[in-house]
Amino acid sequence: MKHIHFIINPIAGSGNNVFTGDTLHKYFEKDKYKLTIKLSDHKKHAIELTKQSINEGATIIVACGGDGTVNEVASCIVGTSIRLGIIPTGSGNGLASNLNIPKTIEKAVALIKQENVTKIDVGTINEHYFFSNAGVGFDANVIKNYEASNQRTLYNYIKASLKSFRELNKQKKIKINMDNKTILVNPFMIFVSNSNELGYKISLTPKASLQDGLLDTIIIPKISKLKVILFGALMLFRKHQILKETQISQTKSMHLLRVKGSVFEAQIDGELYHIEEKDITISLKEKSLNVITT
Structure with missing residues (x-):
């Protein structure tokens, strides 16, 4: 069974990005996937939530938000085997657009289920x-x-x-x-x-x-x-x-x-x-x- 964690910024973009278990289980079969949903409620909270997910054994961690949320989640898994998924719900979504990740939840989820992985470069500015x-x-x-x-x-x-x-x-x-x-x-x-x-x-x-x-x-x-x-x-x-x-x-x-x-x-x-x-x-x-x- 695959263990996927969703780190969601509910105020990204329009501010209505609240996923429920029922919403996600429409796309993920319960006998194949174990889903964990976490909501961030302040700046850098997604970092704390992602570190928890790593300790809980997540193999895929999905950032649901804009580039800021993606940054906080991805920063925790650089250099690891954990795969980053993105559901772009922010205002700009520059990285997701560069990676051709669709903005609609259904299509983004379908992409995550396919698990096609690309290794990308990461920039550093001091720490x-x-x-x-x-x-x-x-x-x-x-x-x-x-x-x-x-x-x-x-x-x-x-x-x-x-x-x-x-x-x-x-x-x-x-x-x-x-x-x-x-x-x-x-x-x-x-x-x-x-x-x-x-x-x-x-x-x-x-x-x-x-x-x-x-x-x-x-x-x-x-x-x-x-x-x-x-x-x-x-x-x-x-x-x-x-x-x-x-x-x-x-x-x-x-x-x-x-x-x-x-x-x-x-x-x-x-x-x-x-x-x-x-x-x-x-x-x-x-x-x-x-x-x-x-």
């Missing part, structure tokens, strides 16, 4: 894992304002972006070391991606791959508000690389050193983190997570 992307600068500030809205909708994401636009020019200088080159930059954005989508079908790194052993990076120094508007418009059409300030590359690792300021504000898979260390090391663990995909 934290990321599976889609991480960033310092404008995108982190957007997430900061987005979380403050307490509603995960596209409308509120746009509002958060506009507020961050009004708050430009607050970033401190950062020294970046990558591929034996060092630059000092007051960044508009330092963006590092493992996957090809942010969510909402928006992408800054459309050529990124979860299995190529490389991180795709975008570094943009401080730019004028007019160019920020231009960058946003170009991004919608995946043409942002034509902005001359945009520096795009691939790497296995990079190092950021805070020249001023008391803390790094970073977004990691769409969640805000305050990193108090003076420096950040971003690197990759190749093919270290087993994910159930198409």
Whole structure:
């Protein structure tokens, strides 16, 4: 009998993501599967629940939520034989979209039952894992304002972006070391991606791959508000690389050193983190997570 645990964020997306045993057993035969359902009720609670599930012998752990929930669950099983399933019920669902995991519960469950496993790369930012992307600068500030809205909708994401636009020019200088080159930059954005989508079908790194052993990076120094508007418009059409300030590359690792300021504000898979260390090391663990995909 297969033991599957479901870690559910009931407030992801529309906030109505409550599965019941009856709902799931419509899809999982009781004589073949043992199901355990757990609800997270605060940030990082899914980490605690996942660790419990590991101790309880789960062979498949399914994250039901957005990229933040997926991050908390997946972070606990990197480097293990436990398989990650995803039922994307969040607002962005960037990783699930990259992996072609359907948004409908019935189709996502059917995928989990097929158990086709893909090994994917995992990004690290100091002691934290990321599976889609991480960033310092404008995108982190957007997430900061987005979380403050307490509603995960596209409308509120746009509002958060506009507020961050009004708050430009607050970033401190950062020294970046990558591929034996060092630059000092007051960044508009330092963006590092493992996957090809942010969510909402928006992408800054459309050529990124979860299995190529490389991180795709975008570094943009401080730019004028007019160019920020231009960058946003170009991004919608995946043409942002034509902005001359945009520096795009691939790497296995990079190092950021805070020249001023008391803390790094970073977004990691769409969640805000305050990193108090003076420096950040971003690197990759190749093919270290087993994910159930198409």
